[in-house]
Amino acid sequence: MSGRPARPAVLLTAAEAVAAIGCDLRMYGAQLEEFCSLTEVLYGQAARPGRRGDVPGLELPPQPGAEEARFVAWNVAARWLGLAVRQRACEPEVLARLCALVFDQRAEALPGVPADAPCIRLETGMHDFACTRCGSCCLDLDYHSECTAEDVALWRRLGREDILAWVGEEPGPQGPRYLIWRRPGTPLYAERCPFLRRVPGDTAFVCTIHDVKPAICRSYPGLRKHALRTGCKGFPRG
Ligand code: SF4
Known part of the structure; x- marks a missing residue:
């Protein structure tokens, strides 16, 4: 039950943004469209839904120097993507794009802030929220x-x-x-x-x-x- 007015936007440090993305990825199970879009930002090419035998998952484009596409099963895709975000998304601009995709809201990188200061402004989309106390x-x-x-x-x-x-x-x-x-x-x-x-x-x-x-x-x-x-x-x- 909500206890205070919703904030129109939140400021996140890079570590908080990575943690929030990881949490979203794990919380709602496999989100096909979101997972594929994330791989496009992270690797320059979008993954496709695929299957190896009976196992559904993500087919990732071959990386430079590798011949075969990589396959990540659905049941580990969220954790795998969370790790990929942690390893690859070090630039605030990249993190802002990832936040916009994952949370489906406007996100922008704040220029010129120290490394451990908030560097992402993420809109919450809560402008028309009012708790009804439905419980x-x-x-x-x-x-x-x-x-x-x-x-x-x-x-x-x-x-x-x-x-x-x-x-x-x-x-x-x-x-x-x-x-x-x-x-x-x-x-x-x-x-x-x-x-x-x-x-x-x-x-x-x-x-x-x-x-x-x-x-x-x-x-x-x-x-x-x-x-x-x-x-x-x-x-x-x-
Ligand atoms: S509207 Fe209902 S579900 Fe939403 S925060 Fe309020 S009590 Fe909870």
Whole structure:
């Protein structure tokens, strides 16, 4: 459930843009048109859908010095493309083109900024968004999310054991991962947000931890593509 007005654009560092692209590639499964367009930006020629035996995938044009086209199966294509973006997209102009393709919004490179400063301006496409409090984003948690170490630190500081009880903790490559929302004392995820309640006598829902909800909830939906892909109802019907 969205908690604040949507931003018309976001500024991203190169590392944030690469991470956001990788996240999009993994999140929505095989996106045929998008994957082929990305290979065109990365390699100068678009990949084609192909098949090796029973295995569907991407047929990549032969690289200079190689004779055969390369084949990447669908089930690993998202991860493979994410790595290719990480390795090849070092110029802000290239990253801006990739962002525009992946997020289906205007993106531009900002000239003359230091290497670790935001270098991409990406429009969000959220100008006509208004949360209807339909609760759809919190009622159907068929994806599994993580909250941040800052979220957990805040809840610990406030003594919010009621929230912490629903947070799982696992070791990760860069420190602990905090998994939400896990049924207290079990490794099982809740099907719906445990902190969502229906407004009495209304069809709308309310978040009962609104003031301290995790960053991932505060920033949802963020981008129009993410909103539409996850069934958000906050846009005018037309
Ligand atoms: S799905 Fe969209 S409109 Fe509905 S509560 Fe969530 S953010 Fe608001």
